[in-house]
Amino acid sequence: MVFFKKEKEVIKLIENHADKVEECLAVSIKTISAYLENNIPDAKKLALQTDHIETEADMVRHEIRDKLYLGAYMPLLREDIYKLVESLDVVANSAEKSCDFFLNQRPMVPDDLKADFLKITQVSMGVGESLKYAVLCYIKGICPIEVSRSHAKDIGLMETKVDSLEWDLTKKIFTSKIDFARKLHLRHCLDHVVNVSDRAEESAGQLELVTLKSMI
Numbered sequence: 001m002v003f004f005k006k007e008k009e010v011i012k013l014i015e016n017h018a019d020k021v022e023e024c025l026a027v028s029i030k031t032i033s034a035y036l037e038n039n040i041p042d043a044k045k046l047a048l049q050t051d052h053i054e055t056e057a058d059m060v061r062h063e064i065r066d067k068l069y070l071g072a073y074m075p076l077l078r079e080d081i082y083k084l085v086e087s088l089d090v091v092a093n094s095a096e097k098s099c100d101f102f103l104n105q106r107p108m109v110p111d112d113l114k115a116d117f118l119k120i121t122q123v124s125m126g127v128g129e130s131l132k133y134a135v136l137c138y139i140k141g142i143c144p145i146e147v148s149r150s151h152a153k154d155i156g157l158m159e160t161k162v163d164s165l166e167w168d169l170t171k172k173i174f175t176s177k178i179d180f181a182r183k184l185h186l187r188h189c190l191d192h193v194v195n196v197s198d199r200a201e202e203s204a205g206q207l208e209l210v211t212l213k214s215m216i
Contacts, residue, residue, distance in 0.1 A: 022128035
């Protein structure tokens, strides 16, 4: 019964952590949207909010680690579950870094590229809900393992869409008439944005590993 109680506590913490990650991504989209609209005061406030949420997610992750250390879950799964939580945390962290890049380095995005930057931001950072559902679907046992794996694969499809948008936007950047240094700066900015969906795909891969071990 003690072991079951510890698992329930970890499940609740993972749900809380997943909520924080999703919230962090949602606020990150608002941050970059405000920046692209030249609303720097709001962008600053939202960026600080993003930092705060990511810090809260870190604190929950530490709680999860402590619970696992005390014996929650089978030893075979314990490390992989923590790696899954850690991978989720990396997604939130990459979104935070993206916001920090915009507010710290202040890239000069041409008006004709702002819609493209907003679109790829929304898609790349819009994986929060799907990723959370895929993780909780497995962790809470609210759907069959195959369903959870299917949701995880959907994250990969979203990342593929981001790759396509990235290709198109990169071409637009380097065929524009702005100077080369500015082109490189925008490309670096784009790297930060697409990194979020890359990390989300890695997290989905970690989820698949955990689910496979569960089937053994």
